[in-house]
Structures are given as structure tokens and as C-alpha cells.
Amino acid sequence: MTKSTDRRSTDEHGHDIIDPLHVAIVTVSTSRATAEGEPEDPGGDTIAECFEADGHEIRARELVRDDYATIRTAVRSLVVQPDIDVVLTTGGTGVTADDVSPEATRALFERELPGFGELFRSLSWDEVGTRAMASRATAGIAADTPVFCLPGSTNACRTACEKLIVPEAPHLAGLATKHRVGTDTQTLADFEPDDQ
Numbered sequence: 001m002t003k004s005t006d007r008r009s010t011d012e013h014g015h016d017i018i019d020p021l022h023v024a025i026v027t028v029s030t031s032r033a034t035a036e037g038e039p040e041d042p043g044g045d046t047i048a049e050c051f052e053a054d055g056h057e058i059r060a061r062e063l064v065r066d067d068y069a070t071i072r073t074a075v076r077s078l079v080v081q082p083d084i085d086v087v088l089t090t091g092g093t094g095v096t097a098d099d100v101s102p103e104a105t106r107a108l109f110e111r112e113l114p115g116f117g118e119l120f121r122s123l124s125w126d127e128v129g130t131r132a133m134a135s136r137a138t139a140g141i142a143a144d145t146p147v148f149c150l151p152g153s154t155n156a157c158r159t160a161c162e163k164l165i166v167p168e169a170p171h172l173a174g175l176a177t178k179h180r181v182g183t184d185t186q187t188l189a190d191f192e193p194d195d196q
Helices: 042-053 068-079 101-106 114-134 154-180
Strands: 008-010 016-018 022-028 057-064 086-090 138-142 145-150
Touching: 008 154, 016 154, 022 042, 022 068, 042 057, 042 086, 042 154, 057 068, 068 086, 068 101, 068 138, 068 145, 086 154, 101 138, 101 145, 114 138, 114 154, 145 154
Parallel strands: 022 057, 022 086, 086 145
Antiparallel strands: 008 016, 138 145
């Protein structure tokens, strides 16, 4: 296992980066999570393809049902792992009653990244028109780890990853952990004093 300190450097502009990234993917889908056999995961597969094409490594993949506590627990357990630099969820960002991924992940954010959702919806407008307003994609920093909450469609995952996340995630991960250089790794207790 290579620690992020072994992969930390600066880019040509002197910005902190972690490269290659170690990535975790959480797919949110009750139908897939409860299916027998090996369920298909097109959204997760698309995210993995985008990151791997840029030389990053997928370190964890989970499939969970559309449930606030389950999603929150899965993401929370990943963001505190020292070998995970960025976490992405796919699915559960729409407007149905069981679409709770944004709420479950946002509950963990110390700092929100509103620009991600704004840019993603702007790009989505070009692809799907007014339906872009139904996307509640969001992002933030949880336990010094960038977390991105994406829709489940492969087109949305590809757009978000190729045009926004993959190009910027090494810098975001570097910035989010800059204050920890030379310190011990994080634990859940360091970031979440009370369970919600």
C-alpha cells in the first residue's frame, strides 16, 4: 500500500496534488443491491474506466441500497481510510422519495463544493436540456477527502468524470490534505464528534 505522502507532489503551477489517486466508488441502487448473482454496475464501471484511463487506481467498490443510513455509513467508512483519496457515489440523486444520496453524503461534509453541482448541471443542460434541473449532484470534503455524489446514468457519470472530476481531483485531494503533511493519518473520531 502506498500512502498519499508517497504520491504527493506539485504540478507545473506549484499546486499540491496527489497522483495517482486511489479511488473508492459506491453505487447506490436497491434493485442491484438486492439482486441475485453478480449485478451489473454501469455507473460504477464508467467511473472506474474514466479514472483508470488517466492512470488512477480503483481501491474499493461497494454496492448499497437506497437508504440514508446505509449510504452514509458506506461513505463514512471509506473517507477515513488512509489509502483512499477520493470517493464517488453514483445513483440516488434524483427527486423520488428514495433518492437520498445527496442528503446522506452532505451530512458528512465539513466543506461543500457548490461549484461542482453548478458546473455539472450547466454541462448537463447542453446534453439533456431542462431535465438538468432535476439533478441534485453535489460534492464536498469529508474527513479531508473529496466526495462526489453523481447520478446513476452512464452519460452523467462520464460527463462529470471526464470534464470535471478527473482533471481536478488530484489537486482537490492535495489541497484537502495539505495541512496533514507530516502528521498522523486521520481517524473517524477526528472528524465526527457525534453520530448524527
